[in-house]
Amino acid sequence: MTHALNSIERPSGLIEYPVQPFKDKEFSIKFLQTMIRTRVLEERMIKMSKMSEGFFWIGGPGEEAFNTALGLLVDKGEGLEHDMLHLHYRNNGAVLTMGAPMIDFIRQMKNVSQDPFSGGRNFVSHIAKKEWNVMPVTSTIETQYSVAPGTAWAQRRAKLAGKKTGISIVVGGDAGTAEGDFASCLIWSSRPEQEVPLLMIVTNNQFGISTPAQTQHGEKNIADRAKAFGIKTSVVDGNNPEKIWAALQSSMDYVRSTGKPFLLEVSVSRLNGHSSSSGGNREKGFDDPIDLFEKRLAKLGWISKDFLQECTDAAWAEANLALDNARKESLPEASTVQDHFFANNERGGIPGRNF
Amino acid sequence: MANMAQAIRMALHVGEEKLGVTDIFGEDVGAPLGGVFTCTQGLKTAWNTPLDERGIIGMAMGLAMAGAKPVAEIQFCDYIFNTIDLLKLAGNTCWATNGQFPMNMVVMTPSGAGIHGSLYHSHSFDAIASHLPGWKIVMPSTPLDAYGLMLSAIQDPNPVLFLAPKALLRVKGEELIPGEPSDESQLKEMIDAPLGDRSQWQARWPKLEIAPIEIGKAKSAREGNAAVIVTYGRHVLMAKNVADKISQEGLGEVQVLDLRSIYPYDWAAMSEAISRSGRVLFLNEDTEITNFGEHLLRRTIEEHYYTLRARPRLLAGLHVPGIGLAPTLENASVPQENDIERELRALLSEKT
Numbered sequence: 085m086t087h088a089l090n091s092i093e094r095p096s097g098l099i100e101y102p103v104q105p106f107k108d109k110e111f112s113i114k115f116l117q118t119m120i121r122t123r124v125l126e127e128r129m130i131k132m133s134k135m136s137e138g139f140f141w142i143g144g145p146g147e148e149a150f151n152t153a154l155g156l157l158v159d160k161g162e163g164l165e166h167d168m169l170h171l172h173y174r175n176n177g178a179v180l181t182m183g184a185p186m187i188d189f190i191r192q193m194k195n196v197s198q199d200p201f202s203g204g205r206n207f208v209s210h211i212a213k214k215e216w217n218v219m220p221v222t223s224t225i226e227t228q229y230s231v232a233p234g235t236a237w238a239q240r241r242a243k244l245a246g247k248k249t250g251i252s253i254v255v256g257g258d259a260g261t262a263e264g265d266f267a268s269c270l271i272w273s274s275r276p277e278q279e280v281p282l283l284m285i286v287t288n289n290q291f292g293i294s295t296p297a298q299t300q301h302g303e304k305n306i307a308d309r310a311k312a313f314g315i316k317t318s319v320v321d322g323n324n325p326e327k328i329w330a331a332l333q334s335s336m337d338y339v340r341s342t343g344k345p346f347l348l349e350v351s352v353s354r355l356n357g358h359s360s361s362s363g364g365n366r367e368k369g370f371d372d373p374i375d376l377f378e379k380r381l382a383k384l385g386w387i388s389k390d391f392l393q394e395c396t397d398a399a400w401a402e403a404n405l406a407l408d409n410a411r412k413e414s415l416p417e418a419s420t421v422q423d424h425f426f427a428n429n430e431r432g433g434i435p436g437r438n439f
Numbered sequence: 440m441a442n443m444a445q446a447i448r449m450a451l452h453v454g455e456e457k458l459g460v461t462d463i464f465g466e467d468v469g470a471p472l473g474g475v476f477t478c479t480q481g482l483k484t485a486w487n488t489p490l491d492e493r494g495i496i497g498m499a500m501g502l503a504m505a506g507a508k509p510v511a512e513i514q515f516c517d518y519i520f521n522t523i524d525l526l527k528l529a530g531n532t533c534w535a536t537n538g539q540f541p542m543n544m545v546v547m548t549p550s551g552a553g554i555h556g557s558l559y560h561s562h563s564f565d566a567i568a569s570h571l572p573g574w575k576i577v578m579p580s581t582p583l584d585a586y587g588l589m590l591s592a593i594q595d596p597n598p599v600l601f602l603a604p605k606a607l608l609r610v611k612g613e614e615l616i617p618g619e620p621s622d623e624s625q626l627k628e629m630i631d632a633p634l635g636d637r638s639q640w641q642a643r644w645p646k647l648e649i650a651p652i653e654i655g656k657a658k659s660a661r662e663g664n665a666a667v668i669v670t671y672g673r674h675v676l677m678a679k680n681v682a683d684k685i686s687q688e689g690l691g692e693v694q695v696l697d698l699r700s701i702y703p704y705d706w707a708a709m710s711e712a713i714s715r716s717g718r719v720l721f722l723n724e725d726t727e728i729t730n731f732g733e734h735l736l737r738r739t740i741e742e743h744y745y746t747l748r749a750r751p752r753l754l755a756g757l758h759v760p761g762i763g764l765a766p767t768l769e770n771a772s773v774p775q776e777n778d779i780e781r782e783l784r785a786l787l788s789e790k791t
Binding site: 163164168199200201202203205206210212213214219220222224227229230231232233234235236237238239241252264265268271272275423424425426427428429430432434435436 | 461462488489491493494496497498499500501502503504505506507509524525528532533534535536537538539540541543572573575596597655702703704705706707710738
């Protein structure tokens with residue numbers, strides 16, 4: 085059975101949130117600019133992969149509305165009192181929105197020693213930023229769903245002790261929900277009288293690398309799987325900034341106020357395929373959340389073509405400058421390969437031998 | 440004297456009272472059972488989990504990332520295999536994040552054969568564990584060492600795997616744990632949960648001292664200069680028995696070096712012992728192909744080749760798919776005292 089890309093249907097059961105368009109013109113434009121910056125960053129890095137300025141690219145073109153909303157809504161900071169993020173490799177936009185500079189992502193793409201997430205050790209989009217509670221992104225699909233109940237459990241305990249706490253938020257794709265970790269997360273987050281403040285988010289782009297979800301999954305909506313555990317759920321159009329904003333805000337509010345889990349399924353587009361392994365080229369047949377939002381704001385008379393061009397040019401200038409600066413940086417010294425083997429830089433290797 | 444399960448329990452009590460342990464959890468770890476080997480009875484932070492090993496390791500990782508201090512139990516190491524990628528992640532997270540996220544967590548699990556546990560209660564895990572960089576791995580042979588190594592595991596800011604030799608968990612020690620009452624029936628009355636209704640029971644803990652044993656330090660369990668057996672876990676006891684028998688026959692005094700830590704291991708102690716006698720037998724019960732002892736053989740050959748007086752040897756479990764239930768099969772799979780004796784006699788009699 086084959087499926088033309090443009091024949092993929094959106095998941096049914098989308099919840100129509102009672103949302104209004106962003107009435108604040110300034111906020112809407114800022115939101116759009118952030119989406120554009122995210123897209124340009126991804127395209128900059130895709131070009132880098134094609135120019136052999138990075139061994140591999142993976143990211144989230146098409147998920148800008150979701151990532152921007154998430155980055156704006158998260159309670160950013162370090163420690164239990166702030167939100168704890170268990171992201172995956174399509175969430176650059178969220179961390180960019182939170183305030184990370186473009187060069188940090190490009191540094192990881194170029195595996196230079198100044199890469200603040202992994203020191204040149206990990207793939208691009210494998211973010212780890214302790215000062216903002218961004219837990220390490222892993223290549224192992226869905227393992228973050230086994231880990232997230234742990235941070236949520238710690239937050240639950242702190243809240244019961246009367247402390248101010250954030251919530252835990254875990255994000256993964258639709259294909260990964262076939263892993264047992266997803267089931268683990270549903271079970272561990274909803275144990276009777278021991279529920280944890282965990283927002284589970286499944287970004288559903290309808291594909292696992294090359295395999296259409298509809299050839300592998302029989303469930304109508306992934307979110308339905310949480311209902312058996314008494315977990316509240318929603319399905320939302322992640323290409324619409326206002327809808328995803330409202331859905332995220334609503335689900336976050338629920339988790340914060342009840343201390344209970346929530347599963348939000350977000351329908352998103354995958355505009356450039358899985359990764360550089362499939363070329364990283366723009367694919368046809370998917371809605372582009374930036375195009376859609378631009379058109380709506382233009383129709384309202386809030387932006388012009390010239391303004392859009394200025395935004396795009398500014399983002400490219402920012403990305404190109406970041407790349408120019410990253411090019412001046414160096415790969416990690418070979419002698420540092422054993423650094424951070426253990427905490428406090430305790431060395432590993434073969435005991436008693438020099439490295 | 441306390442048995443090893445009581446020793447672990449007392450160390451965990453000290454951990455939750457004085458060393459910041461926040462969560463001790465696993466399948467049947469909390470009340471009323473307190474662990475299938477009773478290692479967690481009466482502990483105030485012990486709780487039961489779903490029957491989900493991946494969830495248990497994931498929970499420990501999340502708690503560590505959140506700044507808590509978890510001690511997770513996998514009920515038998517035979518059931519840890521489906522967590523292997525999470526164990527890899529726990530081991531590489533500090534390195535992969537350039538030091539941002541050290542993983543301050545302990546995983547304890549009973550390991551090895553010796554209780555007629557058939558295919559899935561007899562596995563060893565030391566060889567595979569040694570392939571998980573980023574973890575520290577310990578395996579005690581006495582209750583006192585179990586107590587001290589667990590305290591060190593708790594105090595260590597890295598992931599530490601505590602392999603409990605399951606055949607020794609109910610074996611009493613020969614040394615008092617600092618603070619342990621000398622009357623073992625008194626200790627039992629204080630910290631062992633009663634049979635029947637336990638709903639009102641609370642442990643009464645002795646006043647225990649913090650007496651950690653440094654991870655990475657071996658201990659000479661028996662002195663000797665004729666040869667050295669390097670081993671850990673329950674095979675320390677078996678090696679000592681064989682060495683005593685050999686000694687009684689006047690064939691020489693054989694040292695038994697209890698490694699206690701598989702990673703980082705005490706190469707200095709091993710190297711010194713090998714230098715002294717030129718004869719070494721590495722002994723453990725994990726399967727023999729890509730066995731941890733093979734790595735130690737490699738180092739022995741690389742660093743002691745010209746001073747060895749006999750070829751170095753490894754005695755390990757047979758490379759078979761499982762430990763059979765019938766004692767004849769288990770004994771044929773896992774090194775027994777007669778196997779150790781055979782290898783030791785050959786080692787001692789080989790002419791240079």
